[in-house]
Amino acid sequence: MIQETLVTTLNEAGQVHIAPMGIHVTDNALIILPFKPSTTLTNILASGVAVINYSDDVRIFAGCLTGRRDWAVKNAVQINGKVLVNTLAHSEVELVRIEEDAVRPKLICQVIHQANHAPFKGFNRAQYAVLEAAILLSRIEWLPWEKVDSELAYLRIGLEKTASAVELEAWHWIMTAIEARKTKVTNG
Ligand SMILES: Cc1cc2nc3c(=O)[nH]c(=O)nc-3n(C[C@H](O)[C@H](O)[C@H](O)COP(=O)(O)O)c2cc1C
Incomplete structure (x- = not known):
């Protein structure tokens, strides 16, 4: 595991x-x-x-x-x-x-x-979505953009249904970094 x-x-x-x-x-x-x-x-x-x-x-x-x-x-x-x-x-x-x-x-x-230190409060799909998006960001240099975009579109479904402000903030940081990377690649 x-x-x-x-x-x-x-x-x-x-x-x-x-x-x-x-x-x-x-x-x-x-x-x-x-x-x-x-x-x-x-x-x-x-x-x-x-x-x-x-x-x-x-x-x-x-x-x-x-x-x-x-x-x-x-x-x-x-x-x-x-x-x-x-x-x-x-x-x-x-x-x-x-x-x-x-x-x-x-x-x-x-x-x-x-x-x-604190109780486990159960699984949350938005937390999972942020973790997966963070992994995509950590591998962004090796992954094709179509894969990144399609995976993010899927992850966004669970995020939007179940997130608190904490997950939304974390997601925003990752999306900003991915967009910056895209702009850099596009502009050479
Ligand atoms: C959920 C998640 C799991 C990760 N697992 C690993 C891992 O097992 N090994 C690794 O080298 N980097 C992993 N990464 C990426 C590293 O956290 C990131 O590249 C890190 O800054 C590099 O390691 P360093 O800080 O020790 O130099 C993971 C990232 C995420 C978001």
């Missing part, structure tokens, strides 16, 4: 870095798979630890991909790391093994502490 999470890491100067990452969940490990080059990868290799945040605030996912990375954090409990304030739960993990790969290494981690 792959869970869409927000991974927080610290660089050697102690500055926090937040990145949306799809974490592979197995019976006894959480596997982080960063595409090279990656600040998350550099930070985990240097520190040996990370925090995996399970947040339903999709503005953080959309924000990280559109230059809005300044989200409130607090200290982790068992590791030198930071936890997002706006998260339902989090896991603090230690790196136990690396499966090297030229494109996308596997960072096999074990959970050393986890905590719940």
